[in-house]
Amino acid sequence: MKTEPNITISDQIQLALTNQIIRGQLLPDEKLRQDHIAKTFNTSHVPVREALLRLEARGLAVSIPRRGVRVAPFNPDDIFEIKAMRLALEPVALRYAIPKMTPDNLSMAKEAQRACDDANDLVSWEQANRQFHSAILVACAMPRLLSAIENLQIQSARHLLGTWRSTWEERTDRDHTAILNAITRKDSDTAVSVLKKHLQRLR
Amino acid sequence: MKTEPNITISDQIQLALTNQIIRGQLLPDEKLRQDHIAKTFNTSHVPVREALLRLEARGLAVSIPRRGVRVAPFNPDDIFEIKAMRLALEPVALRYAIPKMTPDNLSMAKEAQRACDDANDLVSWEQANRQFHSAILVACAMPRLLSAIENLQIQSARHLLGTWRSTWEERTDRDHTAILNAITRKDSDTAVSVLKKHLQRLR
DNA sequence: ATATTGGGTTCTGTTTTCATAATTTATAGA
DNA sequence: TCTATAAATTATGAAAACAGAACCCAATAT
Numbered sequence: 001m002k003t004e005p006n007i008t009i010s011d012q013i014q015l016a017l018t019n020q021i022i023r024g025q026l027l028p029d030e031k032l033r034q035d036h037i038a039k040t041f042n043t044s045h046v047p048v049r050e051a052l053l054r055l056e057a058r059g060l061a062v063s064i065p066r067r068g069v070r071v072a073p074f075n076p077d078d079i080f081e082i083k084a085m086r087l088a089l090e091p092v093a094l095r096y097a098i099p100k101m102t103p104d105n106l107s108m109a110k111e112a113q114r115a116c117d118d119a120n121d122l123v124s125w126e127q128a129n130r131q132f133h134s135a136i137l138v139a140c141a142m143p144r145l146l147s148a149i150e151n152l153q154i155q156s157a158r159h160l161l162g163t164w165r166s167t168w169e170e171r172t173d174r175d176h177t178a179i180l181n182a183i184t185r186k187d188s189d190t191a192v193s194v195l196k197k198h199l200q201r202l203r
Numbered sequence: 204m205k206t207e208p209n210i211t212i213s214d215q216i217q218l219a220l221t222n223q224i225i226r227g228q229l230l231p232d233e234k235l236r237q238d239h240i241a242k243t244f245n246t247s248h249v250p251v252r253e254a255l256l257r258l259e260a261r262g263l264a265v266s267i268p269r270r271g272v273r274v275a276p277f278n279p280d281d282i283f284e285i286k287a288m289r290l291a292l293e294p295v296a297l298r299y300a301i302p303k304m305t306p307d308n309l310s311m312a313k314e315a316q317r318a319c320d321d322a323n324d325l326v327s328w329e330q331a332n333r334q335f336h337s338a339i340l341v342a343c344a345m346p347r348l349l350s351a352i353e354n355l356q357i358q359s360a361r362h363l364l365g366t367w368r369s370t371w372e373e374r375t376d377r378d379h380t381a382i383l384n385a386i387t388r389k390d391s392d393t394a395v396s397v398l399k400k401h402l403q404r405l406r
Numbered sequence: 407a408t409a410t411t412g413g414g415t416t417c418t419g420t421t422t423t424c425a426t427a428a429t430t431t432a433t434a435g436a
Numbered sequence: 437t438c439t440a441t442a443a444a445t446t447a448t449g450a451a452a453a454c455a456g457a458a459c460c461c462a463a464t465a466t
Contacts, residue, residue: 006268008419044421046249053253057260066427066448081345088295091375092287107302142284144262149353211449235416247451269418269457
């Protein structure tokens with residue numbers, strides 16, 4: 001039994017571009033030219049157009065009709081907005097998730113937390129951090145909510161990697177452990193309030 | 204000075220399909236065939252694909268690679284999720300909007316409210332209602348937040364028109380006036396709490 | 407009757423080609 | 437020298453053409 005051979009070319013392009021944008025290999029406001037990208041992926045420009053369209057829908061690119069697509073810019077207002085939205089959505093997701101959480105969900109979260117602590121560069125820490133935040137929420141089983149949150153997390157990550165690029169200090173994230181403990185006790189109130197404080201610290 | 208001749212064919216298709224989905228002219232799970240739609244718009248199927256892609260991103264369609272796109276289905280879980288997200292996001296937007304609200308914003312909202320009261324069928328009431336809910340929030344000036352909310356409102360509208368299709372009774376919406384009064388007094392707390400109750404009543 | 411195979415049809419995803427809008431470069435004028 | 441216009445180049449958006457996967461339906465086997 002094979003796993004999803006149904007991945008379209010435009011999916012692959014979208015994934016690759018997403019990562020390049022997150023990691024800052026593509027800079028804010030950088031132009032995304034269709035046939036240039038097409039060449040690097042050995043395709044025609046149509047699948048590229050479709051990938052760009054979806055990047056735009058996810059807030060990672062900005063398009064002006066007939067004038068091309070650019071990597072989405074980043075100003076302080078955007079950071080503020082993203083934080084506000086995460087603060088609005090993630091606590092809700094967490095509250096719905098906790099009662100439905102399975103042992104499997106919990107162990108995934110713990111694993112991600114370990115990966116956070118073990119990370120020794122910003123890129124891999126960020127990946128693990130994002131996995132942690134997703135792992136504690138997936139159980140809510142609300143697809144729109146989860147994908148909205150995922151997009152916001154990606155945009156946060158982009159900001160993080162863009163501004164703190166080189167600086168890296170090992171960190172043990174007390175909030176994460178506190179959240180995990182509360183979840184284990186099924187103590188939604190403290191889990192949610194710690195998560196809120198945690199997100200408030202974002203900048 | 205012309206207004207936006209930069210509308211692409213795929214934009215027009217997207218708009219038309221959006222309305223057809225909202226109004227229930229396209230039913231949940233109905234198949235959206237590319238060349239069929241292309242024929243009705245006298246285009247090739249490429250712009251149609253792009254329109255479908257964006258409908259998918261907005262939660263109005265569901266696509267399975269190589270197996271086509273369908274109008275997004277609607278089960279009680281979805282309704283619940285949409286309500287939860289609106290409850291999470293709209294109060295936040297309102298709180299940020301009120302301090303920035305201009306007289307123009309306010310009069311737009313009043314106009315929409317009047318249109319609600321004057322409506323004598325469900326379709327036009329729904330349009331006015333949506334305009335009201337947007338008008339009281341635009342001032343927050345948070346584009347991602349606003350477009351997320353707009354999409355949720357569209358999905359609510361779809362549910363509304365889908366289930367209560369024919370029934371129509373004139374209604375004067377007390378919540379709307381209460382919200383407007385609170386906004387006029389710059390009383391964010393009551394405005395937000397009335398909005399929350401108002402959204403809670405959604406089903 | 408039910409399940410299964412095969413062939414034909416339909417539909418999606420992609421490439422190739424093209425028209426036209428936008429941008430850049432060059433040229434002429436003040 | 438700077439501005440404004442025109443020509444050449446480049447890029448986007450759409451059409452046409454095509455390959456291959458999914459679907460349908462009839463004929464065959466169980």
